[in-house]
Amino acid sequence: MVPSSSSALERFLVHLEALFSISINDIRDMISRFHEDMQNGLADKDSSLKMLPSFVDVTTGREQGKFMALDLGGSNLRVLLVTLNGKGATEVSAVSKFAVPEQYMQGSGTALFDFIAECIHAFALEHHVDPRKPRNLALTFSFPVNQTAVKAGTLIVWTKGFTATGVAGKDIVRLLEEALKRRQLYGIHVAALTNDTVGTLMNRRYSDPSCDLGVIMGTGTNACYREVCGRIHKLKSPAPHDHMIINMEWGNFDKLYQTGYDQNLDALSVNPGAMFLEKMVSGMYLGEMVRIVLMDLIQSDLLFLDTPDVSSLFEKSGGVSTAHMSEIQSDQAPHLDKVDTFLKKSFGVGSRVQDRRALQRICQMVSTRAARLGAGAMAAVITWMDPQLIHPHTIAVDGSLYEKYTGFAVTIADTLKALYGEKADALSLVQTQDGSGVGAAIVAAVAASSRRQA
Ligand code: BGC
Secondary structure, eight states, X not given: OOOHHHHHHHHHHHHHHHHHOOOHHHHHHHHHHHHHHHHHHHXXXXXXXXXXEOSOOXXXXXXXXXXXXXXXXXSEEEEEEEEEESSSOEEEEEEEEEEOOHHHHTSBHHHHXXXXXXXXXXXXXXXXXXXXXXXXXXXXXXXXXXXXXXXEEEEOOOOTTOOOBTOBTSBHHHHHHHHHHHTTOTTEEEEEEEOHHHHHHHHHHTTOTTEEEEEEEXXXXXXXXXXXXXXXXXXXXXXXXXXXXXXXXXXXXXXXOOOHHHHHHXXXXXXXXXXXXXXXXXXXXXXXXXXXXXXXXXXXXXXXTTSTTGGGGGOSTTSSOHHHHHHHHHOOSTTOHHHHHHHHHHHOOOOOHHHHHHHHHXXXXXXXXXXXXXXXXXXXXXXXXXXXXXXXXXXXXXXXXXXXXXXXXXXXXXXXXXXXXXXXXXXXXXXXXXXXXXXXXXXXXXXXHHHHHO
C-alpha cells in the first residue's frame, strides 16, 4: 500500500501541474491580448508593451566598417573590436570580458559609468588600441530605453537586478560620454545605442534577408521585430525610411494568469509590479520560482520528511539556479543521483527518491510553462507581421536559456507546431550569438549609411 504522505504529495504535484500548464487555447488568448497591447504601445496609449522605436531599419548586408562595441546587459560587460566586410561577413579581432560587481549594479549611476569607462581603458591597454584616436563605439544597453534617435535615449526603468541610482530618466549616451571624458578617453564617440534584441536581429539579418524577429531568452527576455513606420503612430516626426525595428520590451507583458507563486516571486523581487512575463520566462527567475514552490511543499510536510527544520534550509533566495534546474531535468538515472547530489551540496538535505522526483517534476513544469509562454510571445509577433503565415521568417534567438536548458528549444518548436501545424515550417528558429557585439556594430554601420544617404 502507498503511504498516505506519498499520495498526498502526488495529489499536490498533479494540482501544481494543472496550475502551471499552458494550453494551446491559453496561448491563442495570449496572442490576442499581445496584439491589443502592441497596438496600444505603438500608439503611445496605456500598454504593458512599450514598443520602443529604435530609429534604424534592417541591414542590407553591405555595410562596412570597424567599430568598438560595448555590451552591458547583465552581470558581465564586454568590450570588442568588430570589422564588417560588407559581404555578410564579420570579424571580432579583440574582446575582453569584465564582471560587473554588485556594488556598481546597485550603487550610484556615476560609479557604474566610471566603471564602464575604466573597462574600456583596460581593454585599450590590453589590446594596444590608442584611445585618443577617433573611434566609433556601438553601445548595447539591454534595458528599456526610450530612444529619440539612433544615438540618444533615456533609461525608462532598470531590470534584471540593476538599481543604480540617478540613471532612470537620463540619456544613456550622455552619461557614457561624460564618463569617457572623465577617464580622458577623448577619441571614443558613441555612434549608436541599441538593445541586445536589435543587435541579435541585425547580426542574423546581415547574412539572412528573411530574418525579421530577434529574441533574447537568457537572464532576461525580450524581442524586437521589423515594423512598417505607418503603424508606429507615436512617431513624432516623419520616419526617414518605410520600416523601423521596434524594441517591444515584451518582458513587461502583464495580461497573463498569475499563480500565487508568481505573486510571491514578484513581491520578493527588486522590481515588484513589473516585468510579469520576464518573471515567468527568463533565466533570472525560474530557479527562484522552483524554490518558492518547494517551500510550499516543505511547509505542507510533503517533502524531506527525514530532515528536521528543513524549511529553514530553503528560506534564502537564490539557492536554485536555472543551470541547476537544467541539470535536474536531465537526470535519467533510476534513483536520480545528480538530484541527490545537488540537494546535499546546495542545501545539506538528504532525500528520498520521491523527493527527488518531485523536484524534477517542479523543474519540468516551471520550465515548460516558460518555453510555452516564450513560444506564444513569438507567435504573437509573427502573426502580427504576417497573419496568414505566407512568408518565411527567420527568428534569431540568443540567450543561455534557449541555448543550454535541457529541452527548452524543443518545447518552443513543438508549441509552434501545435499552434500552426504544417504552416510552422515557414518559421526557422536560429540560434544567433553575439548580437550585442557584432550586431551592435552592424546597427552603428546602418546608422552611418543612412546618415550618408540623408
Ligand atoms: C530588458 C530588455 C532586454 C532583455 C534581455 C530585459 O530585462 O528590459 O531590454 O532586451 O532583458 O536582455
